[in-house]
Amino acid sequence: NAGVTQTPKFRVLKTGQSMTLLCAQDMNHEYMYWYRQDPGMGLRLIHYSVGEGTTAKGEVPDGYNVSRLKKQNFLLGLESAAPSQTSVYFCASSSQGNEQFFGPGTRLTVL
C-alpha cells in the first residue's frame, strides 16, 4: 500500500515548456486534490476532483489544467510554464472530503 505517489519528484522547465504532473493513489479514494505551496503563502488549492471524470477549480486554477480519467490518477498539466509557477506541488486524496492524505510533493522550477 503506497498511499499517494507523485511523479516526478523534481523538475526544471524553461518558460513556455509544458509538462504533466502525475498523482496516483491506491486507497480507492473518491476525492483528489492538487495544491501548490509557496513561502509565506501556505497551501493553495489549484483544482480538485470529487470523482472519476469530474474536476473543479480551486483558489488558484489559472495556468493549470487537470484530468481524472481513472479513479486512482489525477493529472496536473502546465501548458506553457511561467516563472510564477515555480513552486512545490502537492497532491492529496480523501475518501469523504475530510482527512486528506498527501503525496511527497514535486519541486518545480521554471527558468
Next chain:
Amino acid sequence: RKEVEQDPGPFNVPEGATVAFNCTYSNSASQSFFWYRQDCRKEPKLLMSVYSSGNEDGRFTAQLNRASQYISLLIRDSKLSDSATYLCVRDQAGTALIFGKGTTLSVSS
C-alpha cells in the same frame, strides 16, 4: 483572501515547555476542523481532528469554539521532535479543505 488565520511564529521553546497555538476562521458554515503537521520539505500529515467538545491525544489537546470561530492546539511537555510547522485547517462545503499558512515551532534542548 485567506479564511484561516494563524500566528506564523516562530515559537521558540525549551524542551518540556507547554505551548499553545491559536487559529481563527471566517466561515461559520465549516463543519470539520483539523490540525496538520508539516516537517521541513515534507508533506503535511494529519495530527488530529478538532471537535467542539475538545479532544486530547497524548500530549496534544485541541479545542474548537464555534461561537468565537476559534481553534487552539496545546502541546504539553514539548519534545525536540515536535519541531515542525502546524497547519490549522477547516473544511469547505465538505469537499475541500482550507489551510492556514502555518505556525512554526522550534523546540530546543
